Amino acid sequence: MAHEFLVKDIAFQAGLSTATVDRVINGRGGVRRPTMARIEAAIDELRKQEKEAGLKGRTYVFDVIMEAPDRFTRAVREAFESQTGGFRPLTLRARFHFTEQMRDSDLSMLLTRIGQRGSDGVVLKAPDTPAIRQAVEAMTAAGVPVVTLVTDLPGSSRLAYAGADNRMAGETAAYLIGSRLAGQNVSALLTLSSNRFRGEEERESGFRAMVRDRYPDLGIVVISEGFGKDWTTGAQVRAALARAENIRAVYSIGGGNRSVVDAFLAAGHPLPVFVAHDLDEDNLALLRAEKLSYVLHHSLEADAAHALGTLIEAKGRFPKTKRPAHSALVIVTPFNIPA
Template identity: 50%
Template sequence: MSNRYLVKDIALQAGVSEATVDRVLNHRPGVRAHTARRVEQALRELDRQSTQLGLAGRKFIIDIVMEAPPRFTEAVRAALEAELPGLHPALFRCRYQTHETMPAAGMASMLQRIALRGSNGVLLKARDDEAIVASVAALARAGIPVVTLVTDLPASPRTAYVGIDNRIAGETAAYLLGEWLGDAPAEILVSLSSNLFHGEEEREAGFRHAIGRRRPPPGIVTITEGHGNHGETGLLARAALARHPGIEAVYSIGGGNTALLDAFVAAGRCCRVFIGHDLDAENIALLHAGRLSAVLHHDLRQDMRAACQQIMRAHRALPAATSAPRSGVQIATPYNLPETV
């Protein structure tokens, strides 16, 4: 089987041996199905990044490891790959390992395998869990820098955190909801994908602090562990609406916004104000349809550029910096959507 890439480049991209790649390319037996799929994925990744192959510069093989719904992981992938040409003369090749949900033990094992096989850096969105923190420490001991995305692991020896200040984001949501709801009594539904993510905890804490300063403070009903999944989030929302007839607004920290809105429709109730996060395809469509009041947005392309620069700094390819700057919290409505989304 002919192929446009060198076997050693495919092996490096896939994180497997050259012999394994050769067996897959020539359809010989002795390769597990998931390993063959990894080689096939590596070929697709190399195809997407082919515009980078002609760049003369230092090469960085990085792993993007995320526990998040596909709508967010695809947004991250698009933002990162849009930034790669601008990193010239450095050449980045990306290996993606993304999962909608993954137990902490499984994530920790995955990071341990990366520490063993080698990498120039890891971009990580993961739960704040002891086993994952220990795996980040193993990566650091192996000389592999880790940059946390969107949600931090503050107790870990990660190289940097890239993303918004989640506490300020929560306070911003509280301000908007408070102003739009006014003084009329109402309860607010706060939806998290999981309280195991440090970033979501920070958003909720900021929201509760700021909304609690209003007089009288509105009631807060929290649902969690829907993982941003449509089915699970919808079930949690419908149960909360059945128990709390005063809910009239939503602060969606963890996504699954269509399911949350559909729960109001199913209950025959009106959602007066709805604040969400991230300009993914679902939220853009909901904004255009007038179903979301506003979305708190941060520039993912800026985040990806900053993350790659942190990897380069860790390898002394760029001058050292004190820390990665936080992304600004932007308020997106149907009338001011950024041109890049």
């Protein structure tokens, strides 16, 4: 059956096989509802791109690739969409490829397909693994510049990094917790989504260094591989509380914060200090309810502008601009939430 878009274009946008897309378009069944929803969303995105393509001026198409929880990728999408109009007379379009969890081989394959199809640049949040580094090297060799977002791939051929100083963020979290609990001989729980991400590793390292230097009586308990999902993170927090009764603080490096609050409540454990990252919808609600003590926030809009500007400069269309090495970090409490 004829369709307004080619099956291969829909499959590329959705990150699915052409066979799966063909089955859905032709109504042959046997496809799960979430997969059908991904295809519908891909078609909507292609329609939007087609409409935007009619705008005047030189058009650049960038690919934003992220492995992160949905609540964070929604905020990232909004940030990039808010910035694409700031580079007139150029027209910028972004193709978004988001997933909560992806194997390195699948992510490498996605990068390869993007390189084959063509792209003016890639914004990437991905684990720091040999397979990903190799894929980035291949993209660079093919003339597709790569900017890392939120978590870096230092020493790789990526063009630049857009985001906060993650080690400094970890040090800040340790200061906020340590100064509140100094001398109490209690522990802080660090929750990572995965130890595969360089940014999370740097946050943990900064936290440990500050505790070692200034708060040696503060214990550290670490959980990881919850991937920022509520159900997995909650289960890990409950297990940690069963093992260590003196946990009185949480530094959430990887998200899933509603489940953290619920786990402490169910266990009857007090949580005097809770530090998290990013003003996503979950964290805003927890701040307003005073379930979070502090949120370490940096502007995703500034990160998006930094990434897009760097990629455009790489094309020689804009003069090079000196930008800060890292995004500014702001400490948000329940009483200074930005409008």
